[in-house]
Amino acid sequence: MNEWIQAIINVFTNPTFYKSTLTQSTPLILAALGGVFSETTGVVNIALEGIMLMGAFGGVMGSYFTGNPWYGLALGTFFGVAMAALHAWASIKYGADQIISGTALILLAQGITGFALVELFGQPGSTDLVRSIPLVDLGSFKQVPFVGVIFGNLSPFVYIAFASVAFGWILIYKTKLGLRMRSVGNNPEAADTLGVNVYNVRYFGVIMSGFFAALGGAYLSIGELGQFTTNMTNGRGFIALAAMIIGNWNPVGAMSASLLFGGATAFNNQLQSQSVLNLSTNTQYIFGMIPYIITLIVVGGLIGKSRAPSADGVPYIKE
Amino acid sequence: MDKNVDYSKYAVVMKGITKRFPGVLANDRVDLFVKKGEIHAIVGENGAGKTTLMSQLYGLIKPDDGKIYINGVEAQINDPNDAISAKIGMVHQHFMLVDRLSVVENIVLGQEPVRGPFFALNRARKEIKDLSKKFGLIVDPDSIIEDMPVGMQQRVEIIKVLYRGAEILVLDEPTAVLTPQETNELFEVLKSLKSQGKTIIFITHKLNEVMAITESVTVMRLGKVTGVVKTSQTSSKELANMMVGREVLLTVEKNSAHPGDEILQVKDLVVKENRGIEAVRGLSLNVRSGEIVGIAGVAGNGQTELTEAMTGLRKVESGKIIFKGQDITGFSPKKRREMGMGHIPEDRLKHGLIKTFPIYYNFILGEHDDPKFSDGVFLKIEDIRKFSENLVKRFDVRPPKIDLLGMNLSGGNQQKVIVAREIAFDPALMIVSQPTRGLDVGAIEFIHKTLISMRDKGIGILLISMELEEIFSLSDRILTIYEGQIMGEVRPENTTTEEVGLMMAGHRLEDLHQEA
Ligand SMILES: Nc1ncnc2c1ncn2[C@@H]1O[C@H](COP(=O)(O)OP(=O)(O)OP(=O)(O)O)[C@@H](O)[C@H]1O
Ligand SMILES: [Mg+2]
Numbered sequence: 058m059n060e061w062i063q064a065i066i067n068v069f070t071n072p073t074f075y076k077s078t079l080t081q082s083t084p085l086i087l088a089a090l091g092g093v094f095s096e097t098t099g100v101v102n103i104a105l106e107g108i109m110l111m112g113a114f115g116g117v118m119g120s121y122f123t124g125n126p127w128y129g130l131a132l133g134t135f136f137g138v139a140m141a142a143l144h145a146w147a148s149i150k151y152g153a154d155q156i157i158s159g160t161a162l163i164l165l166a167q168g169i170t171g172f173a174l175v176e177l178f179g180q181p182g183s184t185d186l187v188r189s190i191p192l193v194d195l196g197s198f199k200q201v202p203f204v205g206v207i208f209g210n211l212s213p214f215v216y217i218a219f220a221s222v223a224f225g226w227i228l229i230y231k232t233k234l235g236l237r238m239r240s241v242g243n244n245p246e247a248a249d250t251l252g253v254n255v256y257n258v259r260y261f262g263v264i265m266s267g268f269f270a271a272l273g274g275a276y277l278s279i280g281e282l283g284q285f286t287t288n289m290t291n292g293r294g295f296i297a298l299a300a301m302i303i304g305n306w307n308p309v310g311a312m313s314a315s316l317l318f319g320g321a322t323a324f325n326n327q328l329q330s331q332s333v334l335n336l337s338t339n340t341q342y343i344f345g346m347i348p349y350i351i352t353l354i355v356v357g358g359l360i361g362k363s364r365a366p367s368a369d370g371v372p373y374i375k376e
Numbered sequence: 377m378d379k380n381v382d383y384s385k386y387a388v389v390m391k392g393i394t395k396r397f398p399g400v401l402a403n404d405r406v407d408l409f410v411k412k413g414e415i416h417a418i419v420g421e422n423g424a425g426k427t428t429l430m431s432q433l434y435g436l437i438k439p440d441d442g443k444i445y446i447n448g449v450e451a452q453i454n455d456p457n458d459a460i461s462a463k464i465g466m467v468h469q470h471f472m473l474v475d476r477l478s479v480v481e482n483i484v485l486g487q488e489p490v491r492g493p494f495f496a497l498n499r500a501r502k503e504i505k506d507l508s509k510k511f512g513l514i515v516d517p518d519s520i521i522e523d524m525p526v527g528m529q530q531r532v533e534i535i536k537v538l539y540r541g542a543e544i545l546v547l548d549e550p551t552a553v554l555t556p557q558e559t560n561e562l563f564e565v566l567k568s569l570k571s572q573g574k575t576i577i578f579i580t581h582k583l584n585e586v587m588a589i590t591e592s593v594t595v596m597r598l599g600k601v602t603g604v605v606k607t608s609q610t611s612s613k614e615l616a617n618m619m620v621g622r623e624v625l626l627t628v629e630k631n632s633a634h635p636g637d638e639i640l641q642v643k644d645l646v647v648k649e650n651r652g653i654e655a656v657r658g659l660s661l662n663v664r665s666g667e668i669v670g671i672a673g674v675a676g677n678g679q680t681e682l683t684e685a686m687t688g689l690r691k692v693e694s695g696k697i698i699f700k701g702q703d704i705t706g707f708s709p710k711k712r713r714e715m716g717m718g719h720i721p722e723d724r725l726k727h728g729l730i731k732t733f734p735i736y737y738n739f740i741l742g743e744h745d746d747p748k749f750s751d752g753v754f755l756k757i758e759d760i761r762k763f764s765e766n767l768v769k770r771f772d773v774r775p776p777k778i779d780l781l782g783m784n785l786s787g788g789n790q791q792k793v794i795v796a797r798e799i800a801f802d803p804a805l806m807i808v809s810q811p812t813r814g815l816d817v818g819a820i821e822f823i824h825k826t827l828i829s830m831r832d833k834g835i836g837i838l839l840i841s842m843e844l845e846e847i848f849s850l851s852d853r854i855l856t857i858y859e860g861q862i863m864g865e866v867r868p869e870n871t872t873t874e875e876v877g878l879m880m881a882g883h884r885l886e887d888l889h890q891e892a
Contacts, residue, residue, distance in 0.1 A: 232490075233488035237485065237486075239474070239477060240474045240477060240482075243475070243476050243477070244475070246472060247474050247485075248474070248486070249456065250434070250466070252486045252487075253485065253486050366476075367475070367476065
């Protein structure tokens with residue numbers, strides 16, 4: 058028992074845990090924010106997972122062909138926006154079932170990335186290493202004990218993620234476009250009678266969701282590593298959906314929930330690496346479930362407290 | 377031809393408007409003339425096409441044929457934006473409010489004041505306060521719509537229209553959901569709007585309201601205009617006959633009741649409302665078979681919670697509900713239904729009907745596993761359809777097409793579908809809330825007669841209604857509810873509306889008798 062307490066204390070007193078929380082949360086924050094944008098306008102977007110995957114792949118592809126990771130980022134977000142536009146087109150223009158359209162896009166993304174991986178890089182599994190987006194080096198600040206280790210050398214994606222949350226919150230709650238987004242997501246008919254163009258506002262929300270989710274995906278590939286591997290999103294799109302729900306469809310809430318999940322993953326990774334515990338490989342699988350168990354407990358505890366926009370997932374068809 | 381006619385004294389002229397829905401001619405060459413600055417009523421049976429006509433004026437749907445002139449000039453109204461530019465505003469029969477947003481947000485939506493890139497909330501709030509003052513429509517700009525009573529929500533709808541600078545206001549059955557007090561307040565507002573030069577089109581089924589505040593009336597029936605009269609030259613009775621095309625009884629005739637055994641007993645019931653405050657506070661009552669017990673009261677005094685508790689939709693804090701001698705306090709709604717408790721809910725769209733289901737499915741809601749309709753696995757569609765064809769005829773649902781979706785029925789016909797279903801399943805006790813809300817005089821007459829004949833067949837009926845007239849003409853006993861408690865029991869033949877009105881305002885019957 059004592060070695061467990063010791064191990065946990067070790068984790069929490071080590072700045073690496075906090076840094077890892079930030080980096081683990083970053084893709085979740087971005088994707089969850091994407092979900093908030095889409096669902097605030099009333100379109101369910103379970104395709105986040107697929108969009109992230111396309112963002113990740115586009116990032117590596119762009120960086121590979123141009124040698125410039127920023128072009129990679131541009132290509133990745135373009136792919137994400139294109140995927141989202143497909144979802145918007147099917148579900149807004151044609152009133153398609155949004156779950157089916159979203160599922161189709163996830164499968165499509167897995168197919169495209171799997172195929173292109175082999176076509177372009179000649180092998181399944183993973184791409185060559187490409188240049189990744191350079192970290193933000195804070196110079197001598199790195200020497201400051203503890204916080205220097207956490208913030209001294211972070212990916213710009215981390216900053217982008219938090220800035221995006223602020224941007225999203227202000228847009229949704231403090232601008233007239235945001236008011237229209239919320240009205241269209243709750244009662245499109247009422248918005249329509251006031252001359253608000255329900256379709257345009259929904260297109261905007263869904264396309265923004267593609268942009269942010271793809272940013273989150275690109276971080277996974279060209280944020281630190283510089284490589285794409287098959288299915289590298291590994292369910293993060295779904296965790297992001299959970300974060301969005303737990304965060305009550307609010308950018309700040311979604312961010313907090315993402316930090317919780319990111320923290321759980323970081324904790325789990327750090328704990329496993331504590332040598333005092335001497336864990337077998339098999340128990341590590343059990344540890345791997347920690348973030349998901351937390352999801353279930355938190356979601357369970359929040360039932361009835363978190364409310365989706367009233368018209369979330371309901372196509373709007375005139376006349 | 378119309379070019380030569382001078383329409384300039386009319387705020388609205390609709391000429392030869394025709395609108396066809398699949399299988400229904402909703403408007404058939406309708407003409408409507410509304411003078412500037414008048415209050416003009418449109419009356420007509422459920423499904424006569426009133427809402428459809430107004431939806432075309434507001435650009436929500438497009439006429440198949442016909443022309444619209446605003447202030448004498450032909451107008452192209454293709455969408456609500458065009459209507460708003462033409463200074464037309466509409467308060468819809470089913471409110472168009474975003475219930476999670478605040479009053480301010482709802483009012484300015486679509487025409488938001490901005491400061492730089494931001495929505496200027498403070499300026500919006502101020503503009504709304506000014507408007508509320510100017511027209512005597514007091515609301516709290518920061519309340520959230522879903523927390524407000526309907527009367528308040530309606531004020532928000534009216535301010536919304538005025539905020540857009542509307543000169544022509546369309547109000548589609550604005551009083552259907554209001555209490556008598558709220559209706560009076562609304563009328564004051566309408567009079568003040570009129571004195572400021574606004575033109576008002578007012579749709580209602582309550583003919584006394586037509587007589588009280590309008591100048592002229594257009595009567596519609598089955599999609600056509602059947603009469604245009606000046607209010608001063610007509611009467612409720614004449615209007616009713618014009619609407620329905622026959623003599624209508626404005627009050628039902630009934631014989632005295634022959635009540636049997638006690639079928640429902642409520643003892644010291646306590647029920648909380650959503651925010652956790654006690655809404656029903658130690659209420660007791662009983663209903664015998666073969667009698668109608670009316671509950672009179674101003675909306676919001678616990679009626680909703682009382683009905684929900686009795687039908688099993690809401691938790692009971694303490695007290696007992698005994699039905700057919702059995703304590704059913706903890707029973708599920710399904711179990712209560714199986715025991716023979718029928719229910720006509722007050723909110724037809726929320727609890728009464730599934731909007732996206734055709735009529736014939738709506739007719740078997742709650743009875744879907746009855747062997748008449750199901751063999752245990754599959755529904756017997758043919759039998760269900762036959763049953764439905766019958767009901768539609770018996771209850772005169774219009775149009776009589778059982779494939780029509782719930783949402784495509786006019787408001788009054790949705791209500792008929794619910795009443796028909798509940799009566800058809802042959803209950804022993806009926807909990808009836810606002811059974812005639814939004815119904816036309818002919819349909820009211822029909823439903824009142826039906827309720828009386830159910831009573832005469834030995835069914836116990838608990839009637840909850842905000843309409844005092846309805847309570848008086850149907851009930852054998854009247855209980856008045858105030859803040860979740862019964863103020864007293866009277867018989868309609870031994871009391872007056874004043875006495876019940878005083879109890880509705882919180883005076884106990886025994887105190888009234890002491891004073892007298
Ligand atoms: N979208 C639609 N599709 C098909 N039929 C419709 C549609 N909207 C209305 N109708 C039909 O058109 C007719 C006129 O309906 P409308 O709602 O205008 O009646 P109303 O006079 O307003 O009645 P109420 O007093 O009950 O509100 C009805 O028969 C209705 O069923
Ligand atoms: Mg109507």
